[in-house]
Amino acid sequence: MNGNGAHNVVRLVDVVKVFRMGQQEVQALRGVNLAIRSGEYISIMGPSGSGKSTLFNMIGALDKPTSGRVFIDEVDVSQLDAYELAWLRCRKIGYIFQTFNLIQVMTAIENVTLPMIFAGMSRDEYMEKGMELLKLVGLAERYQHKPPELSGGQQQRVAVARALANDPAIILADEPTGNLDLTTGEEIITLLKHLSKERGVTIISATHDIKMLNVSDRVVWIRDGRVDRIEDREKLKISVGEVA
Amino acid sequence: MRPTVERQVVLPWAQVLRISFNALRARLFRSLITTATLVLAVAFVAYTFAVYALLNALWPHAPSELQEKIVSSGYELFAGTFGSTPKDRWLIALSLLVCAVGIVNAQLMAVTERFREIGTLKCLGALDSFVIKLFVLEAVYQGLLGGAAGSALGVLVASVTLLVKFGTAVVRHFPALELAWIAAWSTGLAMLLSLTGVLYPAWVAARMEPALALRTEQ
Ligand SMILES: Nc1ncnc2c1ncn2[C@@H]1O[C@H](COP(=O)(O)OP(=O)(O)OP(=O)(O)O)[C@@H](O)[C@H]1O
Ligand SMILES: [Mg+2]
Numbered sequence: 001m002n003g004n005g006a007h008n009v010v011r012l013v014d015v016v017k018v019f020r021m022g023q024q025e026v027q028a029l030r031g032v033n034l035a036i037r038s039g040e041y042i043s044i045m046g047p048s049g050s051g052k053s054t055l056f057n058m059i060g061a062l063d064k065p066t067s068g069r070v071f072i073d074e075v076d077v078s079q080l081d082a083y084e085l086a087w088l089r090c091r092k093i094g095y096i097f098q099t100f101n102l103i104q105v106m107t108a109i110e111n112v113t114l115p116m117i118f119a120g121m122s123r124d125e126y127m128e129k130g131m132e133l134l135k136l137v138g139l140a141e142r143y144q145h146k147p148p149e150l151s152g153g154q155q156q157r158v159a160v161a162r163a164l165a166n167d168p169a170i171i172l173a174d175e176p177t178g179n180l181d182l183t184t185g186e187e188i189i190t191l192l193k194h195l196s197k198e199r200g201v202t203i204i205s206a207t208h209d210i211k212m213l214n215v216s217d218r219v220v221w222i223r224d225g226r227v228d229r230i231e232d233r234e235k236l237k238i239s240v241g242e243v244a
Numbered sequence: 245m246r247p248t249v250e251r252q253v254v255l256p257w258a259q260v261l262r263i264s265f266n267a268l269r270a271r272l273f274r275s276l277i278t279t280a281t282l283v284l285a286v287a288f289v290a291y292t293f294a295v296y297a298l299l300n301a302l303w304p305h306a307p308s309e310l311q312e313k314i315v316s317s318g319y320e321l322f323a324g325t326f327g328s329t330p331k332d333r334w335l336i337a338l339s340l341l342v343c344a345v346g347i348v349n350a351q352l353m354a355v356t357e358r359f360r361e362i363g364t365l366k367c368l369g370a371l372d373s374f375v376i377k378l379f380v381l382e383a384v385y386q387g388l389l390g391g392a393a394g395s396a397l398g399v400l401v402a403s404v405t406l407l408v409k410f411g412t413a414v415v416r417h418f419p420a421l422e423l424a425w426i427a428a429w430s431t432g433l434a435m436l437l438s439l440t441g442v443l444y445p446a447w448v449a450a451r452m453e454p455a456l457a458l459r460t461e462q
Contacts, residue, residue, distance in 0.1 A: 062367065063455035075249050082372060086252035089454075090369020101364045101458065105270030117263075118369035120253040162368070 008074065009170055009202045010036040010059055015068035017054050017225075028054040030225040031068070036204060038169070041196045041215060044206040046222030052206035055222065056174045059204060060093055061085055073169070090118050094163030094201075096173035100155040102147040108134060108158045109143040115165040133161040137191065153184030160191055171195065173205040177212070189215055255374055264381040275386055278350040282390025282434045283397065285343030289336055290398025290430040294423055295319075296326040298406050301419035310410060317409060340437070347441035355379060355445035356460075362449045363457025372450040379446035383438040391434025395427035 017029040028051045036042055044052050057063040058070055061077045070077045072092060080088065089095075102111045109130050116126035134140045137157040139150075147155050156176060163171055173192065177185030193215040196203045205212060213219055221228040268275055299319055303311065303326070319326055328336070355362075362375055403423075406414045449457070 057455035060367070062458070063453050073249075080249060081251075083251040084249045086366075086369050086371050087250050089367055090252060091250075095367045097458070101360065101367075103361055103364060105267055110266075114365075115368045117259055118252070118255065118374075120255075166369075 007038055008035045009038045009072065010034070010204070011071040011074070012058065013069045013071070015055075015058055015065045015070060017051075017058065017063070018066045028225055029058070029065070032058075032222075032225070032227055034220065034227060034230075036202060038202055039196065039200045041193065041203045041217045042205070043212045043216040043219045044204065044222060045208070045213075045219055046228070048208075050222045051225040052222055053174055054225075056172060056204075056206050059170075060095060060172045061088055062095075086118075090115055091166045092169055094165070094168035094171045096156070096159050096163050096171065096176045098175035098178040100147070100152070100159045100179070102155055102158055102162070104147050107144050107146050108139060108150070108161075111147075111158055112161045112165060115162060119166050129165070130161075133164055134158070136164075137161045151184075153180050153187065156180060156184075156188055157191070160188065164195070167199075168201065170202045170204065173203065173207075175207055175209075176205060177207065177209045185209060186211060252369055252371060254371065260374065260377050261381065264378050265385070267378065268382050268385055274354065275382070278347065278354070278438075279386045279390040279393075281343055281346045281350065282386065282438060283394040285339050285437070286391050286394030286430045286434045287398040287401070288339050289433065290395040290426055291402045292328060292332050292336060292398075293426045293430075294399045294402035295406065296328065297419050297422045297426060298402060298414060299326040301417045301422070302406075302410070302414055305417050306410075306413060310413060313410060340433075344437055344440060347437050348444075349441075351379075351383065351438075351441035352445045355442070355449050359449060359452070359457045359460040362452070363454045363460075366454040366457065375450035376446050379442050379449070380439065383442040384435060387435030387438035388431065390438065391431030392427075394434060395430040398430065399423050399427055 012032050012034040015029055015032045016027070019026040019028055032051075032055060044055060046052050054063075058065055059072075061070065061072065061080075064078065072088060077085070077088070095101075103114070106114070109127070112133055113126040113130040116129060121129075131140060131143065134143050137160055139154060139157055139161070142150065142154065147158070150158065156179075160176075163173075171192065176188055176192070180188065189209070189211055192203050192205070195201045205216075217233055219231045221231070299314065303314070303321075306314065315321065320329065365375065366372075403414065403418075
């Protein structure tokens with residue numbers, strides 16, 4: 001997987017997103033161009049309201065851009081029908097949210113296996129893989145617990161396991177540590193970094209969390225719906241050094 | 245090698261049934277309230293028609309003093325049979341209307357409450373049709389349960405009432421087949437009400453872009 005790391009898993013061309021609410025118009029994205037290579041760990045940084053979540057939704061094919069194009073693995077998302085979109089969301093991308101978004105009425109193992117059920121796996125296969133994934137995130141013994149019985153950090157770890165269910169090429173995380181305390185947040189970041197290193201998964205994470213910067217290959221700074229600047233890790237050390 | 249996008253498989257019904265059944269069980273209390281509305285409306289309808297079925301079965305075999313007793317109790321005979329009066333039909337229409345509004349309201353709330361869950365399901369690869377099936381199946385379970393319970397209750401209350409009023413002759417000429425038929429169509433009616441309530445909100449929810457569904461507060 002790491003071998004062909006040169007190709008772009010995600011490419012955005014002049015992506016504009018306008019929200020209309022009655023008379024008012026909000027320009028959430030004002031022409032974003034971005035290319036993300038396979039296996040990269042990318043952080044998207046920016047002030048509140050700058051358009052990070054909107055960008056997240058565009059990359060994740062969860063919403064349609066007002067204009068511009070989104071390519072995932074060089075496939076134009078706007079050309080896909082409902083079945084292909086569902087396949088893409090199920091197999092290609094794993095989502096992690098600030099609010100965890102586990103299905104409240106399902107147990108940990110049911111949450112983790114759901115994407116595999118949607119993918120058409122057999123029961124034996126998905127149960128085995130589900131337990132494996134829960135083991136990976138250190139929650140194997142809590143598999144029968146429902147989200148309300150788990151702590152925030154544990155819920156987010158279930159969500160990480162769920163995101164990995166179908167071995168996605170991309171993991172999209174919108175402020176995955178936003179609702180967690182410092183140490184639990186660090187655990188999640190370490191887990192994500194581990195995945196990107198060991199499995200070559202592309203990680204794209206919107207965040208306010210400075211700790212995220214240390215593990216990122218590149219940081220995309222968003223301001224007012226535009227890409228302000230993109231920094232490599234090398235340069236980053238300097239600018240973070242300045243801050244510290 | 246060009247990576248391509250394939251088509252998502254449609255989930256087999258067995259899986260949809262299992263998931264929807266578990267979802268309903270997990271929200272048992274909530275759905276029992278919805279079901280209770282159905283039980284009451286259907287019980288009323290089933291009761292009204294069961295009384296007439298019982299009286300029609302009894303009438304030809306009833307001695308004249310019993311016939312007198314029946315008529316003096318306020319049951320009216322039209323051309324030799326008992327049937328619903330305009331007043332009955334008004335009451336039934338009204339109770340069904342109230343029930344329908346209640347059901348639509350309850351289902352609309354149930355679906356709205358679950359927007360975030362629907363958005364999540366779609367992120368995980370659920371097709372629109374899966375979301376619709378999920379809600380329709382839950383409505384069918386509620387309709388079946390509410391309908392069965394309601395019509396059983398209605399028929400039971402009708403039988404017991406007439407038994408108390410007119411004695412064991414009611415049991416001797418018990419129109420079992422006809423009562424079963426009444427129970428069957430009133431269960432169907434419950435299902436119809438339940439489905440009417442859920443279809444529109446489910447359709448709206450299924451068609452929503454996941455991003456929008458995820459934005460809703462819980
Ligand atoms: N569905 C929507 N309807 C209307 N306006 C929206 C919608 N989604 C986002 N916006 C607006 O678009 C802008 C960007 O929002 P977005 O959620 O992308 O910001 P963000 O960078 O993720 O902020 P935060 O760090 O607070 O999560 C904001 O002004 C927001 O109000
Ligand atoms: Mg956001």
